[in-house]
Amino acid sequence: MRRKLFLHIGSHRTATTSIQQFMHENLDRLEAQGILYPLRVARHQRLINKIFAGKLKSDEVAADLSRVADERKDPIKSIVLSDEDISIRDDLSALEGFKEHCDVKILFSMRRQDLWLESWYFQNIKWQWNKALSHCSFDEFMAQREAFHWIHYDRYVRMLENMFGAENILLSVFEKDQMPGGPVVNFCRQIGLTDLQGFSDPPHVNSSMSAEMVEFVRHMPLDQFEPPERDLLRRAFEAVDRTHLGNSGKQSELLMTPRQRRKLLSEYEVGNQAVAKRYFNRDALFLDPPPKSDRPLAKLQIPSDSATLINRIVAPLLVQLVESGTIKGKD
Structure with a gap:
C-alpha cells in the first residue's frame, strides 16, 4: 500500500518542538486515526542524520516504515517524520528516495525574517550547538545572516518544488491570525487530522531566556x-x-530598531511577494504589521x-x- 509521507522540515522557531512533543504524547491516538508517528521519539533527528550521513538510504527507510505501518492493528493512511534541522541543509537530495515508496508531502513553516532572526539569535546563544554563533554579539550574528539560506523563502521553496513537486509543498505562515487554533492545531490540519477529541492539549515548549x-x-x-x-x-x-x-x-526578543527592521524587510520583500502570489494568491506573505516604534x-x-x-x-x-x-x- 502506497501511503502519504509527511516530512516536517521546519523551520526552527515555528513551534517545531511543541508540535513534536504533541505528536509524541499522542502516538496511540494518532494511530487510531490512521497516522503513524514512528520510532516512539518526539523528533526524528537521529534517523534523518543517518540518512544524510549515508548510513541509511531514504528509499530503504521508506520501505521499512511502510512495513511497520502494514503491521499496525489500525489501518495506517499516512506517516509523519519531523526534524527541523532538515531545513538548514544545503542539499536535500538524500531524501528523494522516500518517493520510491510514498507520496511525499513537505511541510515548511515561515516566520517573518526580522522576527525569526531575533529569535534565532536567542536560541543559538541558549543552546550553543554552533561554535560560529555561540558567542556572537547580535551585530556579529547579523553579519553572518546570509548563511541562513532557508529564510530566502522564494529561493528555498523553489528548490523544494524542483525536488518534490509544487503540488506536494505545504506551506504555513507563522502568524497567529494565519494559524487558527495555534501552530500545533494548524499542523494537525495539514496532515489531515481534524478530530482532536481525546488528545492532550497542545504544549508550548522551548521558550527563550530573557x-x-x-x-x-x-x-x-x-x-x-x-x-x-x-x-x-x-x-x-x-x-x-x-x-x-x-x-x-x-x-x-526585539533587538532591531525600526529603521534596521524596515531595511532588513525590504531585502526580503520581493521573494516574499513571489511566495505569497504562488501559494496564497495575494501580494503580502506576512500580514502582521511590524512592531510599533515605541x-x-x-x-x-x-x-x-x-x-x-x-x-x-x-x-x-x-x-x-x-x-x-x-x-x-x-x-
Whole structure:
C-alpha cells in the first residue's frame, strides 16, 4: 500500500518542538486515526542524520516504515517524520528516495525574517550547538545572516518544488491570525487530522531566556561541554532567570530598531511577494504589521560592576547548581 509521507522540515522557531512533543504524547491516538508517528521519539533527528550521513538510504527507510505501518492493528493512511534541522541543509537530495515508496508531502513553516532572526539569535546563544554563533554579539550574528539560506523563502521553496513537486509543498505562515487554533492545531490540519477529541492539549515548549540571561550565557563556554552537561547548565540558567531575576513571563526578543527592521524587510520583500502570489494568491506573505516604534527593545546587558554581577546572577547560579544536584558535595 502506497501511503502519504509527511516530512516536517521546519523551520526552527515555528513551534517545531511543541508540535513534536504533541505528536509524541499522542502516538496511540494518532494511530487510531490512521497516522503513524514512528520510532516512539518526539523528533526524528537521529534517523534523518543517518540518512544524510549515508548510513541509511531514504528509499530503504521508506520501505521499512511502510512495513511497520502494514503491521499496525489500525489501518495506517499516512506517516509523519519531523526534524527541523532538515531545513538548514544545503542539499536535500538524500531524501528523494522516500518517493520510491510514498507520496511525499513537505511541510515548511515561515516566520517573518526580522522576527525569526531575533529569535534565532536567542536560541543559538541558549543552546550553543554552533561554535560560529555561540558567542556572537547580535551585530556579529547579523553579519553572518546570509548563511541562513532557508529564510530566502522564494529561493528555498523553489528548490523544494524542483525536488518534490509544487503540488506536494505545504506551506504555513507563522502568524497567529494565519494559524487558527495555534501552530500545533494548524499542523494537525495539514496532515489531515481534524478530530482532536481525546488528545492532550497542545504544549508550548522551548521558550527563550530573557535578554539579560542570554547576554550572560553568551560569555559562558557551553559549547565546550557534551550535550547532557550542557543541558544541565542550561536548565540552571533558566531556573535562575525565572526565580531570581523574575523573568517568568514572555520576554521581549526585539533587538532591531525600526529603521534596521524596515531595511532588513525590504531585502526580503520581493521573494516574499513571489511566495505569497504562488501559494496564497495575494501580494503580502506576512500580514502582521511590524512592531510599533515605541515598543521597548530587549536589553542585552549584564551588570558591569563585578559585585553586582556576582550577587545578581553568579551566586544564585551556584546555589541552583547545588540544589539541583548538578554540583554535588562530598558524602
